[in-house]
Structures are given as structure tokens and as C-alpha cells.
Amino acid sequence: MHVIMAFDPKNITHRKQLYPVLKALADQDPHKGPLDVLDDAMGHLLSRGTDYLSNMRKGQYATSIAARLHKWITEHHADLGRMFAAGLFPEAQSSAWDAFLERYATRGKLRLVKFKPSSLGLVERTRQTSKPDDTIKLGEKFCFQLECEDDRYVRAFQIYKGEWHPIPVGANEAMGTTITARQKLVPVLAxxxxxxxxxxxxxxxxxxxxxxxxxxxxxxxxxxxxxxETLEWHVLRVQVESA
Structure with a gap:
């Protein structure tokens, strides 16, 4: 098990752990060595004395350089960073939840219910036999319909460009609400x-x-x-188009 830790540029062990990542990046380009990759990370050529490479292996280099190097690896080569120093480059929390959804989510029971722009009159309900994915237009009103046989407490989230955003679904902007076998729509008023x-x-x-x-x-x-066993994850992929 990898222990997740915050990178501390003042910690010589942390600085030392960045070198294998530099070396691995250099190995991918026959025209570069670790110090060339370091220059890429800094955005300019560094002035350095003798034995600089040896000192880097030992973690004996400036904390300011270590901080910038760690930031650069995180932004551009995080996967490689995790291969050599997993504790210093933890996987983004949103990525872990996305992977969890792919494995455990229930599909087909969550649907969109669409409404006329000028009223709450129901104009279209996704049928039991239709695909769970749907399309809406900008400005089009909709609710969620979740098929269930008994009462459930529910919360909702929207994922857009990898970011999770909570959706209030209860009365008075409450984050959660209850649905029943008879009342399956969210969000709802009091x-x-x-x-x-x-x-x-x-x-x-x-x-x-x-x-x-x-x-x-x-x-x-x-x-x-x-x-x-007491929590279900229902996912719906929706394409939003121009009105």
C-alpha cells in the first residue's frame, strides 16, 4: 500500500525521490539527459556547478527548484511520477470516483423527464425500453426519474469536464430528499x-x-x-446541445 503524503520541498527524502522520475523522462528521449529535462521543467537553462547530477540523486539541491520540479511533473507527467514516487503524486480524487462509477454504477433506471419551456407540463418521458442516455438543449427544463420499489434517500451530482458538482434536489435547496415508489421525480418542492x-x-x-x-x-x-450494499449509484450520460 502506498502512503499518500504531501510533497515537502524541504524534505531531502522527497527531493531525492524526484530524481528517478527525471531519469525516466530522460530515458524517453535519446537526445536528453536528466539535467536537460530539469531545464525543461524550469523553463530555462539552469546555472549549476560540478557534481550537480550527483547532488540531485542525493536530494541535495535547492528547495525552490524541487517545488517547481514537483509542480511540473504533477501537471505534465503525473502518471510517470506515480510509477516512481506514488506517495508524492496521488491520483486526483475525482479520477478515483470516475473509475468507481465505471465499475459499480447502475445504468438504465435513471431517466430524464423533460418539460415545456413555458410551463411544468410534461412533454416527454423516456420510456422503459429507451436508451438511458439522452440529449437536452440549453435552457430546456428537466427532472430526473429514478425507478425504485421502496423509499430511498437521494442526492445528485453533475460531472462536467472531470469536475463533480452537487445538485440540490430537496425543498429549499436542500442537498438531499426522499423518493418513493409513487414519487420518483427529483428535484421537488416541499x-x-x-x-x-x-x-x-x-x-x-x-x-x-x-x-x-x-x-x-x-x-x-x-x-x-x-x-x-445499501447504496446505489445511478448514472446518466447526457449531451447538451445548442437551443
Missing amino acids: DGTPDPLVEQHDLGPHQFVVLASQSGDFPDFDTQPTAS
Whole structure:
């Protein structure tokens, strides 16, 4: 198990662990050595004395250079960084949750319900036999319909360009609400009336995730995701097009 730690440029062990990443990057280019890659990371040629390469192997170099080098590797070569110093280059939390969804998400029970722009009149409901993915236009109102046989506590998220955004689905902008076998739409107002969502700005592919919990317990998104028998993950991929 890799222990995740924050990079500390003042820590000589941390500085030393960056060298194998430099060496691996240099090995990918027959015309470069580790110090050439270091110059690339700094954005200019560094002035250095004798035995600089040997000192780098030992972690004996400036903390300012170490900080910039770590930032550069994180931004441009994080996967390689994790191969040689996993503790200094932890996987982004959102990536871990995306991978979890691919493995554990339930598809086909979450659908869009679309509304006329001028009212809450229902004009289209995705049928049981239709594909779970859907398309909406900018400004088009919609809710989620989740098929369930008994009561569930639910929360919802929108994923756009890798970023997770919570969606209030309860009365008075509450993050969570309850659905039943008879009331399957979210978001809703306090009286159970649908309270449609609308995407006003961002075109392209979106994902919507609705978590349905039997117990009312939901995961802490600052931790690594784990499967649970009392929590279902429902995912809907939606394409947003121009109006």
C-alpha cells in the first residue's frame, strides 16, 4: 500500500525521490539527459556547478527548484511520477470516483423527464425500453426519474469536464430528499411538485449521478470510494446541445 503524503520541498527524502522520475523522462528521449529535462521543467537553462547530477540523486539541491520540479511533473507527467514516487503524486480524487462509477454504477433506471419551456407540463418521458442516455438543449427544463420499489434517500451530482458538482434536489435547496415508489421525480418542492433543472451555459457531454441510499448514509467525497450494499449509484450520460 502506498502512503499518500504531501510533497515537502524541504524534505531531502522527497527531493531525492524526484530524481528517478527525471531519469525516466530522460530515458524517453535519446537526445536528453536528466539535467536537460530539469531545464525543461524550469523553463530555462539552469546555472549549476560540478557534481550537480550527483547532488540531485542525493536530494541535495535547492528547495525552490524541487517545488517547481514537483509542480511540473504533477501537471505534465503525473502518471510517470506515480510509477516512481506514488506517495508524492496521488491520483486526483475525482479520477478515483470516475473509475468507481465505471465499475459499480447502475445504468438504465435513471431517466430524464423533460418539460415545456413555458410551463411544468410534461412533454416527454423516456420510456422503459429507451436508451438511458439522452440529449437536452440549453435552457430546456428537466427532472430526473429514478425507478425504485421502496423509499430511498437521494442526492445528485453533475460531472462536467472531470469536475463533480452537487445538485440540490430537496425543498429549499436542500442537498438531499426522499423518493418513493409513487414519487420518483427529483428535484421537488416541499409539496412534491417537480422543480426542474436547466443547463444554461455548458455544451457537450455531461454525466449526472444520483445516489440512492436505503439508510440515509452517503459517502465522504474526500475519501476513496467503496462499494456498499445499501447504496446505489445511478448514472446518466447526457449531451447538451445548442437551443
